[in-house]
Amino acid sequence: MGERARREILPGLAAALGLILLAAALVFFTSRPRALSPSPMETPIATHYPSPTPAPLRVGIVSGHWKYDGGAMCPDGTLEVDINYQIAIGVVKLLKEKGYEVDLLAEFDPLLEGYEADALVSLHSDSCIPGVSGFKAARAWNSFIPEVEDRLVACLYEEYGRVTGLHPHQWSITPDMHGYHVFGEVAPETPAVIIEMGFMADDAELLGHRQDTVAQGVVAGIECFLEGSKPL
Ligand SMILES: [Zn+2]
Known part of the structure; x- marks a missing residue:
């Protein structure tokens, strides 16, 4: 190639080469995966927000009496x-649906020793007289x-009576209720109350056939x- 030809061809080649490089660069950058999308290999940055709900x-x-004895008995054998x-099953179900943590406990449950909770209620029914x-209802x-x-007791009187339509029968509270063994087992800070939900004879219709209502009353x-919400 003569000197003259070189002077005429080389700028053209350089321009062509430049175009090719530009095109290659365009293809390279536009076809790359977006750098912004994190690859699966990247560790996500942990962001900790304080939990909005306690x-x-x-x-x-x-x-x-569960897992211990039959409790009171009616002439027809009802225990x-x-x-x-x-x-109790109905009460536990309702409370769980409302978002509470619930423990279903037996009469002498090993968990009762030092048991800590925001409330404990022991469910009983009265004699078949x-x-x-x-x-x-009674506390220790x-x-x-x-x-x-006392506030838990007052709430149970108010709400259980309202939901079930049953009247209080306070004068039959026995020293047994106030000295109930569970009161001495749970942690001292755990509010614990025993409720006798009705008499097995005259309140049989409520206790035996409207157990959903009874459970709703306890939960209320x-x-x-x-x-x-219930000041004394
Ligand atoms: Zn009992």
């Missing part, structure tokens, strides 16, 4: 332990937190206490 409240439900258990009707006579437990009492 930890769920815990409720203990003692199914009276208190069975009534209590059927209602005919001619008496009503419910009652030597309560560590009398004001708190517990919620009233936990929500703190």
